[in-house]
Amino acid sequence: MVLKDITPENLDEPAEDTDxxxxxxxxxxxxxxxxxxxxxxxxRVNLSVAIVAMMDRNSTNPNFPEYAWSEQTKSLVLSSFFWGYLLVQLPSGQLARRFxxxxxxxxxxxxxxxxxLLTPLSAQVGDWQLTCALRFLQGFCQGSIYPSTHTLLAQWAPPAERGILATIxxxxxxxxxxxxxSISGILAASKYGWPSIFYISGGCGFIWSFVWLLWGADSPRRSKLITTKERNYIESALAVISKSENNSTAAKLSTPWLSIFTSxxxxxxxxxxCSYHWGYWTLMTQIPSYIKNVLDKDIQSNALxxxxPYTANLVLGLCFCVLAQVLLSAKVLSINASRKIFNTIGMWIPMVAIIALGFVDVHRADLAVILLTVAVGTNSGTFLGGFVNHIDLSPNFAGTLIGITNFGxxxxxxxxxxxxxxIVTDTTNPNQWRLIFYIMAVFYFIGNLVFITLGSxxxxxxxxxVKRGAKSEHIKDRAVAGDLEHI
Known part of the structure; x- marks a missing residue:
């Protein structure tokens, strides 16, 4: 494979569409x-809604137990997933590169x-303690998902298509x-009760795993489905920005830890x-409780x-994706400008919506839902910003980078x-929730500010x-050359 010469300038331009x-x-x-x-x-999310039904003392379904957990216990149960998730972040990028x-x-x-599938049984047998332990293990298992995805995208996504493929x-x-x-409220109210929420999500995991085993591939070179034309297109596009021709070569490179941590x-x-995830997971874990206790909505309408907001996030994410691709193809925006503009949309518009949400009371529930929808929906702009910046900085170590950032x-x-x-000791008190929203807004503001000013x-x-062996050979060659010149 012949590598093209590149400069910092042409790295920031979209690739040509030829062939x-x-x-x-x-x-x-x-x-x-x-x-x-x-x-x-x-x-990951099933418990956020199921726990509302699990703690509902006014439940009309007597066939399944309700748990008298405090708000502090509930927060501990909801956060336990992330303790296991945290533990595997740093090694997960290395594991994805190796395996x-x-x-x-x-x-x-x-x-x-x-x-x-075991979550309902764990709650019945071991109460919140065993549920926390099981969620910890789930987090441990899911800790390598993002590093694995970035490792795959680094092999499959040509630079000009990173935005659209990553957004998908x-x-x-x-x-x-x-x-x-959407379905959890219906499931919780059905004859199968809240345990069915976990059975559905667990069963889907088995179905996906079978399909992925058949059709998934680490790289174009390892895919049995790809055409020669498409494989050559991807590999030649990636070769422009990297001297490592495939993932097996990249896997042999030693990780430049010092350079990464001083970048x-x-x-x-x-x-x-860190800023994005503070806001995202505050909303993800707390929206059901906020809607139930402040907006006074029942479990079924709560779920809908x-x-x-996440429907808006999905739709707007795809719209942003198309818009970004059009602007890049027309060379209206550089890759750098595109990343920072869409990241600003994804962080500062939600910031404004969240601040406004703090002033909404129970009598204006519709406005609160609109603001939540705007906040979470426009959050999708970050898919075209910071989410793919790991691959921009280093395709060879994208999995390692996402492992490090995911740790924080x-x-x-x-x-x-x-x-x-x-902070929220009384879940019906909008003033306490207002402080939560203000904290989120500060994180959103600072996170995007540093990215658009100092990010790259x-x-x-x-x-x-430089690989150790190659460096030794290089030094040896220079020494020999020096000796010959001296003679």
């Missing part, structure tokens, strides 16, 4: 990952699905949230990810209203629900670290 297959296996991989995320988030994104994704979602993948969480939030663009991305982001995901449990989309020099 590009419009649709192909790269899109199939993104769609499969989309459904993988969908299933994973069904398993491949396909295998890691398969085990993550498959085992998490099995544990989802990262719209999966919203779709999964929509499904589980200013990477630290700005890290701050952005909780799903509405997961800490935020753990702390955020616990902060809600401390330039390929970092440490993406191609």
């Amino acid at each position: 590009r297959p419009k649709l192909g296996v790269r899109h199939l991989q993104s769609i499969l990952i989309f459904f993988g995320f969908c299933v994973a988030f069904m398993q 491949g994104g396909k295998v890691m994704l398969l085990f993550s979602i498959g085992i998490s699905g099995f544990l989802a 993948c990262f719209s999966g969480p919203q779709f999964g949230s929509i499904i589980i939030l 200013v663009p990477f630290w700005m991305l890290n701050i952005l990810c 209203l909780s799903a509405l 982001a997961t800490l935020m995901s753990i702390i955020a629900p616990l902060v809600v449990g401390v 989309t330039k390929l970092q020099p440490w993406n191609e670290p």
Whole structure:
């Protein structure tokens, strides 16, 4: 494969469309990952709505137990998933590089699905303590999903198509949230009760794992479905920005830890990810409780209203994706400008909506739902911003980078629900919720500010670290040359 010479300037321009297959296996991989995320988030979010039914002392379904957990206990149960998720973040990127994104994704979602099936039994047998332990294990299993996805995208997504392929993948969480939030109220009110919420999400995990085992692939070179034309297109496009021709070569590169942890663009991305996840998971875990206790909606309408913001997120994410692709293809925006503009849409519009939400009372419930929908819906702009910036900075170590940023982001995901449990002692008090919304707004403002001012989309020099053996040979060759010159 012949590598083209590149400069920092042309890295920031979209690739040419010459001989590009419009649709192909790269899109199939993104769609499969989309459904993988969908299933994973069904398993991750199911408890956020189910716990409302599990703690509902006015339940009309006597066949399933209700639990008298305090708000602090509820927050602990909801955050326990993230303790296991946190533990595996740092090594997960390395594992994805070593074993491949396909295998890691398969085990993550498959085992998490099995544990989802056991959740009702764990609550009945071991109360909140065993439920916390099981959710911890689920988080541990799902901890490698994002690093595995970034590792796969780095092999499948040509630079000009990173935005659209990544948006397809990262719209999966919203779709999964929509499904589980929409049906959970109906399931909880049915004769099968709240346990059916976990059975549905767990069963979907097994179905997806079987399909992924058949059609998923670590790279174009390992796919049995891809055409030669599409494989050559992807590999030649990736070769422009990386000297590593395939994932097996990239896997042999030593990780430049010092360069990564002293990189200013990477630290700005890290701050952005932490800020985003504070807001995202505060809303994800607390919207059902806010709608029930402040807006005074029952469990069934609660579930439907909780799903509405994520429906907007999915739809707007796809619209942003098309808009960004049009602007990039027409060269109206550079990749750098596109990342920062859409990330600003995804962080600062939600910030304004969340601040306004703090002033809405129970008598204006419709306005509160509209503001929640705007906040979560426009959040999808980050899919075209910070979410793909890991691959911009270093395709070879994208999985490692997302593992590091997810470590800090997961800490935020753990702390955020616990902060809600401390501040919101009376779940019907809108003033206490207002403080939660203000804290979210501060995180959104700071996170995007550092990204648009100090962040970068330039390929970092440490993406191609000199391998120890190659460095030794290089030094040896120079020594020999020096000796000959001296003679």
